[in-house]
Amino acid sequence: MRLRPRALCVPLLAFLASPLLVLVQAGQADAHGDSIQFTVTGQDTGHVRAQATYEDDHDPVDERISGTLTAVSADGRTRGPWRLVAVPGHAGTVTTQEVLPPGTWKVTVESGFPELGRGEGKIDVPVVDPRPGGKTTPRPARPTASGTASAAPSVEPATPATAHAAARAGAESGSGSERATAWLPWTAAAAAVLAVTATTVTAVRRRRRSRTN
Numbered sequence: 001m002r003l004r005p006r007a008l009c010v011p012l013l014a015f016l017a018s019p020l021l022v023l024v025q026a027g028q029a030d031a032h033g034d035s036i037q038f039t040v041t042g043q044d045t046g047h048v049r050a051q052a053t054y055e056d057d058h059d060p061v062d063e064r065i066s067g068t069l070t071a072v073s074a075d076g077r078t079r080g081p082w083r084l085v086a087v088p089g090h091a092g093t094v095t096t097q098e099v100l101p102p103g104t105w106k107v108t109v110e111s112g113f114p115e116l117g118r119g120e121g122k123i124d125v126p127v128v129d130p131r132p133g134g135k136t137t138p139r140p141a142r143p144t145a146s147g148t149a150s151a152a153p154s155v156e157p158a159t160p161a162t163a164h165a166a167a168r169a170g171a172e173s174g175s176g177s178e179r180a181t182a183w184l185p186w187t188a189a190a191a192a193v194l195a196v197t198a199t200t201v202t203a204v205r206r207r208r209r210s211r212t213n
Helices: 005-032 160-212
Strands: 035-044 047-054 066-073 078-083 093-095 103-113 116-125
Touching: 035 093, 035 103, 047 066, 047 103, 047 116
Parallel strands: 035 116
Antiparallel strands: 035 047, 047 093, 066 078, 066 103, 103 116
8 A cells, every 4th residue: 555645744744843842842941940039029917928930031930839938027036937838810929828927027938849949028017906997996984983884963054943942941941940949948947847846746745644654
């Protein structure tokens, strides 16, 4: 069976092109370079974020990155090394599951795969207000000794009728007390007379009984 020249050309071209494809892919891989550069971009509620790019062409690293993150605070505290975790939907962006506490930190990011890489940066982690919205709640009024909230007593202005009634009640109470004071001497004198009379009657009766006996 004779093979047509056109049928022989297709496999021959594929065999000759395969080394070229390998060289093209190798060239694309070499264009990225053999090292990674990390740039610390910030933090999200204590989770540090860093961007990984190839050092030569600055393309984002779209492969799985194996590396660690360490941090040193301004007062000498250390955190890490923590394992790098990819941020979904952001090529080359890594973070950590662990959280940095508030303070100023010097962060170092290093990788061993797919290439060696390193980067440093400084971030500030602020103090987060635990209350929703960060608004201060008004304090209630301080309780008094009886346990109720203290409040300024309301004073109502006195009407003419009220003032007249109060003055009349005061006058009556004053006159009553004066009358009671005026009767005190007469009452004491009457009591003294009754006491003397009773004593005299008792003495007379005793004398009569003694004479009769």
